Amino acid sequence: MILAVDRLKKTLPGGRLLFENLKLEVEAGEAVAITGESGVGKSTLLNLIAGLDHGDQGDIAIEGRDLGALDDDQLTDLRRDRIGFVFQAFHILPHLSLAQNVALPLALAARPDALARAETLLEEVGLAGRGDDFAAQLSGGELQRVAIARALVHRPALILADEPTGNLDPETAEKILALLLRAAREHQAALVIVTHSQRAASLADRALTLAQHGLG
């Protein structure tokens, strides 16, 4: 089991209950899509899984490690080594080359092969030879390909994708989604996608809807 969420409860600072008693388990190589209305807490759930936020109750474990038992530095290292992220807004740093952007997780871990591995991943997502380019020279679809390469470069156990196709046209979105799912499966990573897109949900192995009482 890569991800195990049990009896998770989260309320907002004002006291509004987002969800409670939430359970979720994701295996290696499995893709789970989470849908739900705006404001229901989909992104908050991803933040909780990534150790960027704290729940009120319940447990989250990644590869058997209980996040509640880890301090800020250990959570940071866990994200660096075992989790990949894909965002709706791409978040490609404009002053770094594409290869440097992709290599970031490995460079943060002081891996000497960071740039070479980044070039390999760029090739894998269809951007071979573009490592020295910058974000300003790329389209939205290409930027998201770079983000996917970055999410996979350090061979994570878990990939968290927050609306990965939200900023793309339908045709590009379809291609990006296919790439993300294929790459996650090939790397045997567990994939959790938060999305509004029914099409994206239908391509995942499982599609769950988030509500106050949990995932259904």
Added chain:
Amino acid sequence: MVLAEPFSWLALGEWRAHPWRVVLAGLAIAVGVALGLAVHLVNQSALDEFARAIHSVNGEADLQIRSTTPAGFDEELYAKLARHPSVAHISPVVELAVTLDGQALTLLGIDPLRAALVTPSLLWRDDNVLADDRIHLSEAAMQGRKIGDKFAGFTIAGTLPSDRAIAIVDIAAAQNRFGMLGRLQRLDIKLAAGHRAEELRAALPVDAAIVSEQSEERRGDSLSRAYRVNLDMLAMVALLTGGFLVYSAQSLSVTRRQTHFALLRVLGLRRRRLLAQICLEGGMVGAIGAAIGVLLGGALAFLTLRLLGGDLGGGYFKSGHVALSFHPLAAITLFALGVATAVAGSLLPARLAARAQPAVALKNLGGDEDPRKRPKPWIALCLLAAGGLLAFAPPVWDLPLLGYGSIGILLAGGVAAMPWLARTLLAPLQSSPNPAFDLAAKRLWGAPRQAAIALSGIVASASLTIAMAVMVASFRGSVDDWLVQLLPADLYIRVENGELSPDLQEKLAATPGVAHIAFRKSTPLRLAADRPAVALIAREIEGLPLIEGSPRGTGTPAWISEPMQLIYHLRPGDRLAVPLGGAERQLTIAGVWRDYGRQHGALVLRREDYQAMTGDLSANEAAVDLLPGADPGALRKELPDNAMMGQSAVIRAAGLKLFDRSFAVTYGLEAIAILVGLSGVAATLSAQIIARAKEFGMLRHIGVRRRQIQMMLTLEGALLGGLGIAAGMGLGVAMSQVLIHVVNPQSFHWTMQTRLPWGLLGGFAAAMVLAATMTGLLAGRRALSIDAVRAVREDW
């Protein structure tokens, strides 16, 4: 590569994207370091020159016995000490400040046979060493003359390798020629092995004291120490302002890169490493700037010494040529200070970035604050209170170090108060019918921390400038009042390196046109070996600008100057023993008078008391009242060549000119600090406005006119300038009180009354507000030149 990947990528990427911001911050540090190092090197070189000069006049004696007044001590002491078991060799010296053939120089009269054993460097190679018509001049005193030329009745027989104006003659010739028969000013001594200087103390008369080269150097150091430390501190103001510029640049950079840092945190960058990354970026900018600053500072010091000599306006070092002494420790210290300032400027923005919640920051595209959050004033109030309390602390090592600390903490408190102050002062402006004004006021009110970043530069440079301006105006006004009070007569006469004999005094008093003439005698009096001599003035008491008096006590009354009161911790009514006329005299302090002319203290005696104690009837100063319509030319004709005569108005104007000259370097350093501060303000405001291009694009989309946005930004600039100058004015006046009532009395031992130069302050405030307004206008134009559609597009 200094930084490990990916930090080098991030730093270099940022510097490539905004090179001018980095250059400006680096330059600010470079200017601060350069000024600090240059001022320090010039002062230190002058001090080294002073030490060399002491050595060139004193030779290589183990110690000296010096007279406490220029009148010298009885030469009997020479014979007495020559027999003392502590003394191996002894050489008698007449040392006089004289003017010969219109040239001021130090004249040494020595016994060559004795000097050969104690101070051989004072000797010359000559076949007629004992001839009493020969004189030896130092290279600085030759002034184009040749060996064999006549000079003041002597024949020049040789030269000495010294760049001080020194003349050496036979001791007997000196005593005969200059009225010093039976008197000596100095005994140079080589101690016998195993003996100490202290063993001689009991054998000394009251008008002689033991002086070592170390105590002479300490005296030279204390002569100008306060002035040098003040200049050092002022140079540090430029560095401090540079630190604010780094703070502004880093704050903006961090705000703009908020999502970058949030992404790095999400991807696995630890908080402490992010903090280190930002501080390291600032530190590297500081290191490059500081390295350039060290080179510039060395060059600036070299040029200053070459063009202006070693005196930076204080008038302490009069030697013409001063060679640059490079002090590597000073260069390393200034370099480290530059780097530390840049790191300190980065620390606060770095902490804010590291403490941000990554998930929240990643979604926050603009980095705006929550307008509902009201900034708290407590930290600022604590700092202001601590700064205020520190101002009451006593001096450390005779320097107002805690006073400077107080100013620094007050400044930090003032800057820290800006978010709260901006919010409070802008609250009443929240419902203007003018949309441009309304938008401008709401933006600053809702984002007071952003406003505070821009304001910190204005507040820092404005408050420091205003503090200095108020202090200088107060000082100048007090000096002006003092000169008016001190110079009531029509004319004043002063004789340099000479005197007015009793006969000449009678002749002058009888000169046609002279209604009244009061003669005075001013002479240096050493009260401590390692302190500069005080001025002993024998004169009339009427017209002395008294600030404190006491009921008449017993003993001879003396009136001390304010610096003497503070240096020697004396009060009216106290008794003071001074060596005068070969005996120790008990004086009673009858009052304290204001004196801005002699920083190391002055002591006034009634002339008749002085004459009774010393038998000295000569004078070297006079105050003259003329009959109406009388021509001062008749008086001039009677005076010797080395006498100067001036009207009181001219002397007063010259005094104020001298005051302004001595503050010229101060003004220069201050102007540079203002320029650094203003460029920081302009850079910060511009960057903040340009970073809001997206907001302006949105406003254009919903129908706000280009002109209205332009007006909004201009008003924002004006409001920021107004707020900054209001806060800077309050803070500056508070800081000026520390300068006036703490730093000045502790440094220079004089007090003054506060005067606010309203015209200057008004002009400065208007210039600052105008500069901020113009910055808003120009940066707004640039921001609006970006296409509205492109501006609202996501920039990722």
